Amino acid sequence: MTTIYDIAKRTGYSPTTVSKAFNNYSDVRAKTRQEILEAAREMGYLPNAHARTLTTKKSWTIGVLFVEGTGAGIRHPFFGAVIESFKQVAVDKGYALMFISKDVGGKQSGYLENCRIHGVDGVVVLLSDYDDPYFQELLDSSIPMVILDYETAQAHTVCSDNTAGALQAVEYLVSLGHRRIAHISGGKGTFPGKQREQGFVAAMESHGLEIPGDYIVEGAFYSLDSGYAAMQQLLALRERPTAVFASGDLLAQGAVMAARDSGLAVPADISVMGFDDIELSKFVTPALTTVQQNTAVLGRRAAEVLLDSIDQGRGDMQALVFPVEVVVRESCAPPAEE
Amino acid sequence: MTTIYDIAKRTGYSPTTVSKAFNNYSDVRAKTRQEILEAAREMGYLPNAHARTLTTKKSWTIGVLFVEGTGAGIRHPFFGAVIESFKQVAVDKGYALMFISKDVGGKQSGYLENCRIHGVDGVVVLLSDYDDPYFQELLDSSIPMVILDYETAQAHTVCSDNTAGALQAVEYLVSLGHRRIAHISGGKGTFPGKQREQGFVAAMESHGLEIPGDYIVEGAFYSLDSGYAAMQQLLALRERPTAVFASGDLLAQGAVMAARDSGLAVPADISVMGFDDIELSKFVTPALTTVQQNTAVLGRRAAEVLLDSIDQGRGDMQALVFPVEVVVRESCAPPAEE
DNA sequence: AGTGAACATTAAAGGGCTTACATTTGCAGC
DNA sequence: GCTGCAAATGTAAGCCCTTTAATGTTCACT
Structure with a gap:
């Protein structure tokens, strides 16, 4: 492993000058720098990040x-x-x-x-x-x-903007004519989940739409399975929602599958909307309407x-x-x- | 930032002993090690990975x-x-x-x-x-x-085992009764693509099935788009295949979409098989039959x-x-x- | 020739850690 | 009380690089 000392020895300059040459100090002559860089190239020199970090306190x-x-x-x-x-x-x-x-x-x-x-x-x-x-x-x-x-x-x-996202989602569903809209939440434990839920609630209120107590159900970990389970709960309700806004795309996809397994067509019988727009969402059938985050x-x-x-x-x-x-x-x- | 020197000073031992205490050298007395570890804890000492790497030549x-x-x-x-x-x-x-x-x-x-x-x-x-x-x-x-x-x-x-995987895929399609099987290749530039293609060819031969020249088409980059385009080519053929084995799941999914856009139902009109079993494949409709790699x-x-x-x-x-x-x-x- | 500024180079210290080797300590055995 | 040996601890050098302060050079100008 070549070090600046090797280069110093070979070129006749001191290690200091070699170091300076690499670090573009203004006080080394152009010609000197050339020589040093050339020698370094020939010798296959590479700086040692650890040594550098040790002195500079910057690890990059x-x-x-x-x-x-x-x-x-x-x-x-x-x-x-x-x-x-x-x-x-x-x-x-x-x-x-x-x-x-x-x-x-x-x-x-x-x-x-x-x-x-x-x-x-x-x-x-x-x-x-x-x-x-x-x-x-x-x-x-x-x-x-x-x-x-x-x-x-x-x-x-x-x-x-999770709150606004939830709001836009509700707006969209309302614009389609939905009034009985449920929410599969990401869980209060997660920050975006909480925000989206709040946004949902606020949006519903602003439209004067009621949210029955059992219209918000938690989907743990944003997983497909929990979306599925949550949807089953929603479908079992006496007054079933006509649209479901899920806090994540995987939750939404789980919901879609649950609906399908209950013999309901999406979106003909029930609409499902997600959040995130993960890659998956373009490819599932029906392709998922969702709130896209700009990753x-x-x-x-x-x-x-x-x-x-x-x-x-x-x-x-x-x-x-x-x-x-x-x-x-x-x-x-x-x-x-x- | 506390160093082993600080600990040495505080405990009265030398930096060497401190270092040895941390590195479980057998030549430091149990009691001494205790003292040192205790002091280190109190002082919030943490080793400096860069310094260590510098001397040991091992960066972990x-x-x-x-x-x-x-x-x-x-x-x-x-x-x-x-x-x-x-x-x-x-x-x-x-x-x-x-x-x-x-x-x-x-x-x-x-x-x-x-x-x-x-x-x-x-x-x-x-x-x-x-x-x-x-x-x-x-x-x-x-x-x-x-x-x-x-x-x-x-x-x-x-x-x-890409070759065997391709073989199994063909076996499966043949077992369903297919004889006109096409392949959307991952491209000869990629190693697995080449192997899968070879496996495909070998498997077809072993079943005495012919592969028309235009039954193997390249799908660049394993992308959805290229799978789509490749499928379009296959569907335009005079004697269209009844099944397509794609070198990757995204290619396969692209193929499915192309088939659908041409008014064909998968799998009723044409079968499509993928490779990899990426997460996506479970969720698309129809869920993709594929060769699963054990990641x-x-x-x-x-x-x-x-x-x-x-x-x-x-x-x-x-x-x-x-x-x-x-x-x-x-x-x-x-x-x-x- | 002498002065000082500007430029070019270097010596030396330091960053935190490990380790080969040297030294001290403790203690059994006489 | 002394020797000798194992166990415990310490000294010092080295890993590779940067940086400060000091030294050495050059050159323009009086």
């Missing part, structure tokens, strides 16, 4: 906290799309992404600890359980951080906010909220005549 | 080369599932995962260069374009490496092979091949009477 590494243990992990369709777009700008600015787990080598250590050990310059958080004490510990630290799908004054946050923008802006925060230091926390859009496909239609 | 980091630039990235449904399972065992053994890109900070540097700079202990490769010169450069290096979906004597590789095993075994190779050093290269399985769903049926 960003920690990624990604949903773990839910079985989905990296496959999480929404976060996966966001991190992909995040990655592009981070890499472009010279950062590498490193997954930070809370249990490494079989021992529970926590997010903060592992961030410190690896000296990450900042952290992007894509978690679904924001009550996790290890997350809280990290949140209380002073590591530059951007969090997705959450809001807090303690860090920069990037969200879609590309979410990821990009999250990266920009984080990198700024790394550069500028702790400033005012930003809470970015991005608009969403109803994507009309095939799973909603006017209610059947009664 | 694994580089991940993941498809870039195809638009899918981390969302790649098959590789995403594999890396998730890979990650679990790597993390469990104490490794962290770091994404290695070829262009960092806006300049082309290549995979090998970035691996060296970050001193990764090993690399897992999930790429689709194995002709990339930067990948070749890495392959020629001596970094411990495991590659997915590829075979070469230069590194450990982990694959599904959990693929990822786990890839990790095991790589970690062994890191520990044991360069030994014989392993080429692991795992069996696949036909998952029967709804997209295939006996051919229509003629």
Whole structure:
């Protein structure tokens, strides 16, 4: 492994000058730099990131906290799309992404600890359980951080406008003529789930529509199965809804399947609407009408906010909220005549 | 930031002893270790991974080369599932995962260069374009490496049995009574695509079935669109196939959509079969009959092979091949009477 | 020739950790 | 009380890089 000392020896300059040549210091003569760079190339020199980090205290590494243990992990369709777009700008600015787990080598250590050990310059958080004490510990630290799908004054946050999204969804269903609209919630435990539910309630009220107590049912973990189960409950009601707005696309798809298994056609007999617009939703039949989150923008802006925060230091926390859009496909239609 | 020196000062021991205490050296007295660990805890000490790496030459980091630039990235449904399972065992053994890109900070540097700079202990490769010169450069290096979906004597590789998979697919279609079976190939540029195509050809031959020249059409990039286009070609043929075996699920789904748009019902009028069993395939209508790759095993075994190779050093290269399985769903049926 | 500014280079320290080797301690055995 | 040996601890160098402060050079101008 060649080091700057090797280059120094070979070129006759000192290690200092070699280092400066690489770091574009103005006080090394153009010709000198040429010589050094040339020698470095010939010798196959590559800087050692660890050594550099040790002295500069800057690792050019960003920690990624990604949903773990839910079985989905990296496959999480929404976060996966966001991190992909995040990655592009981070890499472009010279950062590498490193997954930070809370249990490494079989021992529970926590997010903060592992961030410190690896000296990450900042952290992007894509978690679904924001009550996790290890997350809280990290949140209380002073590591530059951007969090997705959450809001807090303690860090920069990037969200879609869940409330408005729910509102638009209801608007759309109402515009089709629906009045008995139910909601499959993502659960109060999750931040977006709560917001979407609130948006739903508010939107219904603003239209003077009643929400029977059993018209809001919880779908745990945004999973297909729980969407299915939730829909079964809704279908068993005496006064069955004509449309269902689900807090996530997988929930919605589960609902569609439950409806179908009960002999109901979607959207002819009952309309179903989702949230997120994951890739899946285009391909199912009927293609899912849903509220689309702009994952590309979410990821990009999250990266920009984080990198700024790394550069500028702790400033005012930003809470970015991005608009969403109803994507009309095939799973909603006017209610059947009664 | 507390260092072992701080702990040394506080406890009265030397930095050496402190270091040894953390690293479970046998030559530090139990009581001494206690004291030191206790002090460390109180002082909030955490080891500095970079400093440690600098001296030990071991970073406890694994580089991940993941498809870039195809638009899918981390969302790649098959590789995403594999890396998730890979990650679990790597993390469990104490490794962290770091994404290695070829262009960092806006300049082309290549995979090998970035691996060296970050001193990764090993690399897992999930790429689709194995002709990339930067990948070749890495392959020629001596970094411990495991590659997915590829075979070469230069590194450990982990694959599904693509040939057998294609064979099983054909068997299944034949068992339903099909004789005019076409193939939408993943393209000869991709390793699994080639294997599946060969498997298809061999299987057809073994059944004495003819493959008209235009019964094999290439679907670039395994994308939905190209599956759609490929299917259109097949449907335009004078003697249209009764079943189509596609090299990937997205291709298959594209084919299904093309068939539908041509007024054909799947599977009543034409059967379509895929490969991979990505998450999507369960949810589309008709649910896709496909050849399932066992991503959990693929990822786990890839990790095991790589970690062994890191520990044991360069030994014989392993080429692991795992069996696949036909998952029967709804997209295939006996051919229509003629 | 002498002065000072501007430029070019270097020595040395430091960042946090490990490790080969050296030294001290404790204690059994005489 | 002394020797000798194992156990326990310490010294110091080294990993590779950056940076501050100091030294050395050049050159324009009086």
